[in-house]
Amino acid sequence: MAAIAATCFLAQGAVITGAAPAVTLPPPHAGFDYQISTPYAPPVGVTVVSRDHGAEPAAGLYNICYVNGFQVQPGAESEWPSDLLLRDEKGDVVYDTRWNEALLDIRTADKRTRIADKVGLWIDECADKRFNAVEIDNYDSYSRSKGLLSTDQAVTFISLLARRSHERGLAIGQKNAAELVDQKVAAGLDFAVAEECGDTGECGVYATAFDNNVIDIEYTEAGLSAACAGYGSTLSIVLRDVDVSAPGEPGYVRKTC
Secondary structure: OOOOOOOOOOOOOOEEOOOOOOEEOOOOOOOEEEEOOOOOOOOOOOOEEEEEOOOOOOOOOEEEEEEEOOEOOOOOHHHOOHHHEOEOOOOOEOEEOOOOEEEEOOOOHHHHHHHHHHHHHHHHHHHHOOOOEEEEEOOOHHHHOOOOOOHHHHHHHHHHHHHHHHHOOOEEEEEOOHHHHHHHHHHOOOEEEEEOHHHHOOHHHHHHHOOOOEEEEEOOHHHHHHHHHHHOOOOEEEEEOOOOOOOOOOOOOEEOO
């Protein structure tokens, strides 16, 4: 990998060493909980947790730090320089309409560097809090960009975030974008966090590319059933409600295989 040439990617659960600090991958086929909204005490049997970078890691567990690296949190457009928001030919900001998130403009090297510098501060926050890894959300934002962004730009940009993560001793997961698993080395990605790969039939794509070091979050009973039927003995799989609620909140759902 160009970003950290001295680093080599080893088998699942292994430690990666090189010029950067040691990086530890998540244990495969682990009890997992997705807590990127409101953190709470992990259920019995959970050994891996994903939480937002603004939260504290769960004591004694393997902690993955959630960072929205390709899009802007709803209502936070003013926190970004205007020229770093992706705009269409009319000058209007391009949004991920499902989540009302503005896309970031990663089309030039200068903009990628500037965005990576800001996102890198959140990665530093994850490291300072002693998380073990990061998941960079919306790697697939190019698919919602009205054709303005390319897969090559996404891979190049996330490689900057991978370098920052590895320099801080954090593993980095590929979040979705199954079509880009063949770029994992160039991108510098260590494991996968997939949403709904049971529903989409893509669990095998991630499993093959990342040697079963895959965390899958399903949002439907059908998706959970499909994921568990095919990969329940090898991958880390959980069913959550789409709002990722906490216990006691309306709509809270958490099931495993």
